[in-house]
Amino acid sequence: MDTPLISASALLGASPAPLLLDCSFDLADAAAGEQAYVLGHLPGALYVHLDRDLSGAKTGMNGRHPLRTRDEYAAWMASVGIGPDREVVVYDRQAGMFAVRAWWVLRWMGHTRVALLDGGVDAWVRAGGSLATDVPVPKPVAITPAPAPAMPTLDAAAVLARLPGLRLLDARAPERYRGDVEPIDRVAGHIPGARNRFFKDNLQADGTFKPAAQLRAEYAPLVDGAAKGSVVVSCGSGVTACHDVLAMEVAGLGTATLYPGSWSEWSADPERPVEKSPAA
Template sequence: MNASYSTLIAARELAEHLDDPDWCIVDCRHDLADPGFGRAAYERGHLRGAHFLHLDEDLSGRMTGTNGRHPLPEPADFAARLGRLGIGNDTQVIAYDDAGGMFAARLWWMMRWLGHRRVAVLDGGLVAWCAAAQALTTETPSVHPTTYSLSLQPTVVDIAFVLDHLYTGDIMLIDARSPDRFRGENETLDPVGGHIPGAKNRFFRDNLVGGGCFKQASVLREEFGTLLKGRDARRVVHQCGSGVTACHNLLAMESAGLSGSRLYAGSWSEWCADPRRPIATGPEE
C-alpha cells in the first residue's frame, strides 16, 4: 500500500499521486445559498480524476422538518454511493472544496464514521491547488464500481444524548458557527437564533490562516487546549448549524492530535425545531 493520509494533504503531495490507482479525489464544492453551484463549478473545471459529491444529495439524508437541515444519510446508502464511485475500503480518498475545507471536512468525517481511515482533506483546497500551478480539467473520470463494506464507528451522538448530558458537565459542546449566530444575532439559515445552553463557541474559520490553509498542528493543539482546559477530547461533542462546519473543528482537533471527539449531527437546526428545548442567547456563559 502506498503513502497514507488521514487528516490533511498539501497540494504538492497530492500532485505526486494523481495517477495512483488506489487513490480517489472527490470535489465537494457547495454554496448553501445556491445548491447548484458545486456541480456547475465542477463542470467548469476540477482536479484531474476528481468525482463530484453533492452536500444535499450525497452527503445528507432525507429531511423530515425536525431532524435538521443536513441529516446524515443511512450508512448503507452512503456506502453504496461510495462503491458506485469506485471507492473501496483500501482507497485513499482526498476531499476538496473552495471554502477552506468547510464542505470537504463533512466527507472526511462521514468516511471516518464508516470506519475509513485513509481519507484526507486537500489543505487550502482549490485555491492552494491553483496557487501551486496545478492544472484543472473538464473531463469526467471513468468509474469502476466496487463494494464498500462499512464498519460504523461510535463517532456520532443524537439529540437524546445531548439532552441527557446537557447540565451534567460530562461533555463539552463546541459550536462551530460564527460568533454572531452563536449569540443569536443575524440568523439567516434557521428560524430561531441562539445556541444550546452551555455550549462553547469555536468558529470553524479560526482553524485557518490566510489563504484558507489550516493552522499548524501545534497552534491548533494550543488553541483547542485553551478551550478544553484539560478536558479529555473524548468528552467533546461538536455541533454547528446543521452538522457540516462542526466537522471542520473535528478535523482540526484530529490534525492536532486531539482524537476521540464526536459529532451531534442534527446540531442547532434540529435542536431549535422543537420550542420546548432550552435556548441560550448572548455570549458564552
C-alpha cells in the first residue's frame, strides 16, 4: 500500500480483500474492545488486543504498553496470517487511537503492506458497509524471520542524552501534557522541551484524518527547523504517539521516531527531569 490510510469506499471495493484487524480498545476497561468486536465488526476481521497482542511484559519501569520482542511479534503475525505479501488493514472504533499501534508495529517489523481504515467503524458504516458477528478462525502462515527494525525508535537513555534540543512532540491531551492533571501515571508533566500535538487534533469532525496540506500547515510551527525525519514523538505509553507518526507521514513530513516507553516509562524514574507548562 502506498499510503498509510485507506478510505472506507476504497476498502469496500478492494479485491482481493485484505486481512482486517479490529484493534478496538478502552484503557479504562480492557475487555470493552473485544466485547464491542463480538457485537459487530467488519466482515472477516480478526480481533487484536492491545495488551495481549501488541504489548510486552511490564516491569513497572518500562511503561504501560512496552513493545514485545521482534521474535514475539513475528510469531504473532504468522499466527494471524500475515505473510510478507499479505495486505492488511487495521481499524478501531476510536478514530485510530489504538489501531495506529498495530499499523506502527507492522511497519516496524518491515511489513509495508498495511494501512489504517480512515475513520474506522463509523466511516465503514457511513459508506454502506455491513457488520458481522461471526468470529473467523485465523489462518496461520509460516513465521517470517524478523528483519532489522524498519521504523526508528529511541529509548529513555537516548532521549535523556539528547536533552536539551531534542525536537519532541507529546501526543497526550493538553491538560496532561501541561501537568494540570495526571489520571493514569504517577507523575504529572512532560519531558523537558516537548511540544504538544494532541493526537485528536489530527482529525476532522467525522473522525477521519485532516487533508495532507492542513496537517502539514498545523505541524509546521511544531517541527520548524527540524530536519525531515528527525522529530521524536511520545505520549502516555507509546500508543497514541503512533497517531502523530502516521499523521506526519500523511503530511509528507517524513517518518518520525517513536519513544515507545513515553511518559509512563519516563515518569517511573524519579531521577529523570520533569517539566510543567501553564495553560495558554
